[in-house]
Amino acid sequence: MNPSRWFIVALGAVFVFGELVLGISLFRIQVLNVAESRESQAIQTIxxxxxxxxxxxxxxxxxxxxxxxxxxxxxxxxxxxxxxxxxxxxxxxxxxxxxxxxxxxxxxxxxxxxxxxxxxxxxxxxxxxxxxxxxxxxxxxxxxxxxxxxxxxxxxxxxxxxxxxxxxxxxxxxxxxxxxxxxxxxxxxxxxxxxxxxxxxxxxxxxxxxxxxxxxxxxxxxxxxxxxxxxxxxxxxxxxxxxxxxxxxxxxxLTLDIRIQASLERELEGVTGAGVVLDPRDGAVLALASAPTFNPNECVPTLTHAVYASLTNAPAKRGQNRAISEGYAPGSTFKPITALAGLATAWMPEDEYNCQGVYRLGDLRLHCWDRYGHGSLNLSEAIEQSCNSFFCNLGTAVGSNAVITAARSFGLGSRTGIDIGGEYSGVVPDDEWKFRWYNEHWYPGDTCQMCIGQGMLLVTPLQMAVVAATLANGGRVYRPYLYARKEGAHTASVVRRIPYEADAIELVRKSMKAVVDTGTGRAILVRTETEDGRRRRFRLKVDCAGKTGTAEIGRGETKRKNTWIIAFAPYEQPTVAIAMLVERGESGGKTVAPRVHKVLASIFGEEEVTGIRPAAHYYEGRD
Amino acid sequence: MIATFLSKIKRTDWVLTVCMTCLIAIGTAFIWSAGSARQIAAIQNIWHVHAYTAAFGFIVYFALASIDYRKLLDFAAIPAYAGALVLLVAVLKFGAEVYGGRRWLWFFQPSELAKIAVIVFIAYLAGREGRRSFKWFLATGAAFAVPALLILTEPDLGTALVLAPAVMVMLFVARVWTKGLVALLLVALLAAGLVLGTVYVAERQNDEARKEQLYSRLPLREHQIKRLRVFLFPERDLRGAGYNQHQALISIGSGSVWGKGLRKGELKALGYLPQSVSMNDFIFAVVAEESGFMGNLLLLTLYLGVLLPSLRIAFKSTDERGRLIATGVATLIFCHVYINIAMSIGLMPITGLPLPFISAGRTFLIVVMASLGLVQSVAVHNEEIAET
The missing domain is CATH 3.90.1310.10 (Penicillin-binding protein 2a (Domain 2))
Incomplete structure (x- = not known):
């Protein structure tokens, strides 16, 4: 065989070898390293x-x-x-x-x-x-x-x-x-x-x-x-x-009951205010409303600028949940707390004080709403008649710390922990707080103001509902909640017990019952209707207890009253506690009490009664 | 006359014909597949063109097989060579510029024609007297160098790269100045190594000025340096110069053992493998993605089924010229296959070379089929010599 033939054989070997090299490389790429390529592919195509x-x-x-x-x-x-x-x-x-x-x-x-x-x-x-x-x-x-x-x-x-x-x-x-x-x-x-x-x-x-x-x-x-x-x-x-x-x-x-919710909202129509109805047995929120309100359907699918503006513009602020996010002075609805603070320290139930229409503390003169004075009254009567002088005196006697402790034990000054956002903690002022914000120390006058729910004290309607619920259930402060979990896994959680004796709490409850029976809050229990010149009266089917409040704020031109009611019913075994606030009202007894009556009537019903006459102490509309 | 034709066809190498036909069929299928990813009807139907061209190619193939190649050499070698030179000059002057090169004249690429013309011309020269002389060697060298330089000017480095080994192999087979050829081969390898080494060193430099200085010494164009850089450091420029090769590699790898199925290649369909190259230089990536490793083995086997019969014909050929044609053509095809696939899988720098029978491209398909027709003619007419 001649050399060129040998060369051709060698050339054939080179061809085979070359293809072998390609085959082996392809084996490496397509069989051994498939995962790598697949991953690169997925990264760029998927x-x-x-x-x-x-x-x-x-x-x-x-x-x-x-x-x-x-x-x-x-x-x-x-x-x-x-x-x-x-x-x-x-x-x-x-x-x-x-x-x-x-x-x-x-x-x-x-x-x-x-x-x-x-x-x-x-x-x-x-x-x-x-x-x-x-x-x-x-x-x-x-x-x-x-x-x-x-x-x-x-x-x-x-x-x-x-x-x-x-x-x-x-x-x-x-x-x-x-x-x-x-x-x-x-x-x-x-x-x-x-x-x-x-x-x-x-x-x-x-x-x-x-x-x-x-x-x-x-x-x-x-x-x-x-x-x-x-x-x-x-x-x-x-x-x-x-x-x-x-x-x-x-x-x-949710724990809401739309019947109660609807009636609460009906009573808030046309005013600026808020209301909260709780179940005092576990803190479940039965109704929570704020007025003026808005229609969430306006906000979907997307919130337009116009709608957003209408939700946030002052003064209506329709989008604001006043029930939890706005602080108000509680006015006289705070007095049951002052009373408990007193009873826990030096004040005895039968201790009396003579109200002469004005309370003097040094140069300070604090007027009671009854400018002629309530005369001599004990603690229970003072709650019933909402005597300012009495509570100023009581507060001065027991000291501010007792009142502050009492307020905080009810959860005032801190968030209740309800399961929606935007809650305001409110303010229970003390010396330190005042100094921080006003650069002034605590004066005895501040104690007086606080005892009657005025001054720097700020609470939300929800907090006051918790106060009402706590008084209703005999002293357990529940965290209010909206999400009703399944039976068994109950969410009711007692945040704390208020540190007061059952007797003291019972005395305050009794006084609050007197408020609706014969005191400033009669309109909570009885509704009066004038028809063809004839007066008809409708009474709730159950007994209840409550407290009115009228907080004066501002001075001169901007002077206005925020009016309150806290209440619970039925009196013996309360299943409902309510707090309601109406801004720029006349008084708690006149403005809010009839509304609370209707809400309670929607739950418990009402019946026409005859023969009830205005009692001797008829303080309707005053507190 | 027809009887003579048929008796000649009978004596052709059937393995070669069958393998070649299979490869053309595979090519048509994958051009169809690659085109289906495009929205333009003309491109979707390029596979028709491939099929028609192949049909014409078969006519040329069998016609050349039945004609005595020795007569053809005497008669057509010089005109073909001269014609090729004229066309190569014409393309530089009148060619349409595509992707920064002048390679197209009207509907064909003269550089593809030149490949076969050079092989035929050198075989023709081998039949002349005095071929052991150094003068003959120089003449052969010139016969290669002139068209090669014209092709390089287009520029079409790829074509020059496959033609050189083919010519060199032919000279080895002719046993002309073997020692000189070996020396030349070593020098070429050394030069290639030097160029690659320079790029490597330059790329490892942090100093831009020094890099520039190193590159200025290389006799290469900018895009060629880029390709060498991508070859040496494939991970550096995956979105730029290295993009095609990177995507081809992902396509090939994701094909795995059995492939994704004809037309189901995602990288091609989704345009990651650029549509401008998916049916030409990078069609192997489409084949590999859709037919997998097994399909590739079949493909490589079919190529051997074309190459080894060609070498067998050369081996059996008693005529030197026939042997030269057969080895030259086989080497040319092998270089195309090897360089194209090696480039697709990153074993070699990117070079624009079609994959024989598979890539869409009329001129090259006809040229390859015609070349193999000549090889068959060698097979047919050598036996005739043996008989007489």
Missing amino acids: RRVRVPGMRGRILDRNGRVLAECRPSRCIQCNLEEFQRRGAASNTVAAVDAAIDDLSRALGIQRQTSPREIERHLQTASAIPLVVWQDLDESTFARFCERSHEFPGFADHVSAERTYPFGTLAAHVLGYTGRGDPEGFENDPVYFSEKEMKGRDGVESYYNRFLSGVTGEKRVRVDARGFRPTRARQNLMDDAGDGDVAPANGLDLT
Whole structure:
């Protein structure tokens, strides 16, 4: 064999060897290191999209639906169908023109601006853009019939929050808005639609509970970041490996009773004020209202600037939950606490004080509301008649610390811990506090002011409801709560017991009963109606106890009165405790007591009575 | 006459024909697959063009197989060579500029034609007297160098790179100045090593000025230096110069053992593997993604099924010119296959070379089929010599 033949054989060997090298390399890449390539591929082609679960409903204690999701009919645009060559603005223009066409064809206003299209293209081109939401049924039906004429657009039904009772319990429920989920802003491979999110009230406090567990869907994207068009998708296997189905949110059953809530709101209509009804046996919130109020349906799907302004503008501040977030001087409704402070230290139940219409302390002169004086009265009578001089004297006698301790033992000056946000702690002032804020030390006059619920003392209506509930149940301070957990896992939690003897508490309760029977709060128990010149009287079917309060604030022109009632019923075994406040009222007995009567009547009923005449001590309208 | 034609066709190497046909069929299928990712109908239908070209190629293939290559050499070698030179000059002057090079004249690439013209011309020269002389060697060298320089000017480094080994192998087979050739080979390898080494050293420099200085000494264009850099440091520029190769590697790797199925390759369909190269220089990535390692083994086997029969024909050929044509063509095809696949998997720097039979490209498909037709002619007519 000649050398060139040898060379040809060698050449054949080189060819085989060369292909062997390629084969081995391919084996390494395609068999040994597959995982590496697969991972690189997934990183660049797979995008995770968040899929929210259906938001849970909110129910009252009897299962009435206060908030739920309704279908919202949407049209969405699959941007990948409108891809244009060149600059991104070409694609924006194409989508924009298509939306214009569709809006003409359906006769509806556009909801999406070119800016939004551009933003969506930049940040979320892999998921469809919702171009119309919440369409009415007939427009939506017209679109669905003709959708084949509008390639690139698709019908889509999403969920929207709705509040069937409108304004009812608005401040408790709050509302939902839509926003980007938090914590994923910097993760470009994690897309999401705007997700429903609680903004206030229990919607916000129990947001995680209501919104369920967000799932995850995987979509493929092409080199330009778009979802492949349907034609291309059909070529490929499903990208769905690793999808996680979302878990729907849970239903939230509240302790509210919508009958009580509705009657409370009815009584607050037209005034500025707030009211809270608690179950004194465990702190459950039966009703909580603030007026003026708002309709949470105005706030969904998104809160517009106009609506936001109308919620926050002074003086109405419709969005503010006055029941928990505003501090007021409690006025005379504070006196039961002063009384307990007295009884616990030096004051005996039978100790008397002679009210002469004015209380003098050094240069200070404090007038009692009865300028001729109540005369000589004991503690029980002083509560019944709400004598200012008596309590100024008592407070001066026992000292400010006893009163401050008493107030704090009821939970005043700190948040009650109710399960909605925005609660104000209120103020129970002391020497240190005063010095910090006013750069002045505590004067005996401050003690006097505090004993009659005035001065620097600030409480929320909810706190006063807790005070009423605590007096009602004999001294247990409960944390008020809105979320009624299942039987057995009871949430009732006693925060503390007030450190007073049962006898003392019983004395105060008895005095509070006298307030409604014969004292300043008679209108809580009995409603008088004049019909054809004939007076008819309606009495609650149960006995109750309460305390009126009228706090004077401001001076001169801005002088006004905030009027209060705290009450509980039935007297023997209370199941309801209530606190109600009306701003700029006349007096607790005149302005608030009839309203509280109606709320209690809606719970316990009332009956017409005859033969009750105004008692000798008839202080209606005064405290 | 037809009887003679048929009897000649009967004597061709059938393994070669079958393997070549299979490769063309595979190529058509994957051009169809690569085109399906595009929206333009003309590109989606490029596979038709490939099929038509192949049909025409078969006519050329069998026609050349039935013609005595020795007569053809005497008759056509000089005109073909001269024509190729004219076209190479014409393309530099009138060619359309595509991707920074002038390679296209009307509908074909003259540099592809030049490949076969050079091989044929050198085989023709080998048949002339005095070929052991150094003068003959210089003449052969010039016959290669002139078109090679024209091709380099286009620039088409790839074509020059595959033509050089083919010519060198032919000279080895002709046993002309073997020692000199070995020396030349060593010098070429040394030069390649030096260039690569310089790029490596330059890239390890932190000093920009020094880097510039090193690069200025290399006789390479900027994009060529970039390709060498990507080859040496693939992870440095995955979004720029290294993008295609990186995506090709992901495509190939994600194909795994059995592939994703015809038309189901995602990187190609989603445009990560650029559509401009997916049916040409990087079509191997599409094949590998969709047919997997097993498909690639079949592909490599089919290529051996073309290459080894060609070498067998050369081995059996009693005629020197026939032997030269067969080895030259086989080497040319091998270089194309090896460089293209090695480039796709990162074993070699990026070079724009088509994968024979698979890549879309009319000129090259016809040229390769015609070359193999000549090889078959060698097979057919050598036996004739043996008979007479």
